[in-house]
Amino acid sequence: MRKLSNLKYLLLIGLLHLSVALSNAAAQENPKAIDLPKELDRVLRDYETHWQNSDAAQLASLFTEDGYILRPNKPITKGRSNIEEAYQSAGGRLVLEAYDYSIDGTTGYIIGGYKGQESLPAMGKYILTLRKEDGKWMITADMDNRNEPRKNE
Structure with missing residues (x-):
């Protein structure tokens, strides 16, 4: 049972790292293009x-x-x-x-x-x-x- 808890913990940590990485990547995307005069x-x-x-x-x-x-x-x-x-x-x-x-x-x-x-x-x-x-x-x-x-x- 203890091993399953460790696995859940590692999975949770991995998901947190992934969400931080994805949010950083999204923040670095180019702004939305606009129409010019x-x-x-x-x-x-x-x-x-x-x-x-x-x-x-x-x-x-x-x-x-x-x-x-x-x-x-x-x-x-x-x-x-x-x-x-x-x-x-x-x-x-x-x-x-x-x-x-x-x-x-x-x-x-x-x-x-x-x-x-x-x-x-x-x-x-x-x-x-x-x-x-x-x-x-x-x-x-x-x-x-x-x-x-x-x-x-």
Whole structure:
């Protein structure tokens, strides 16, 4: 009878550990995606399109002339022409979702996640800072990082 009590105790402890682990995992999940105002959503959809088409020039055209990209394990890239050069090897499937945004006059930001296809969880996160120029939202800085390091990092 004593062995059964120990087994119940171990099972209870195991279930407690599992529930803590699951609650920690749930707390670390990406926030729920939100809808953006049309003019901000255009920035994300254009970014996806140009990325998927491996079109570095069009990607760079989404940035202000003095824009930045801040990528993991790479130096800071400043300026539209340097951004175009940095994005020469860009391409592949890309889905951007927004978790939060703010606009104040002619400045704003979008915080979100990115993934390779709609049905998958986000594999990374980003923040875009924006400036409105001539009535159009432009990216002033793009900073992203993966949720987990690549195998070769």
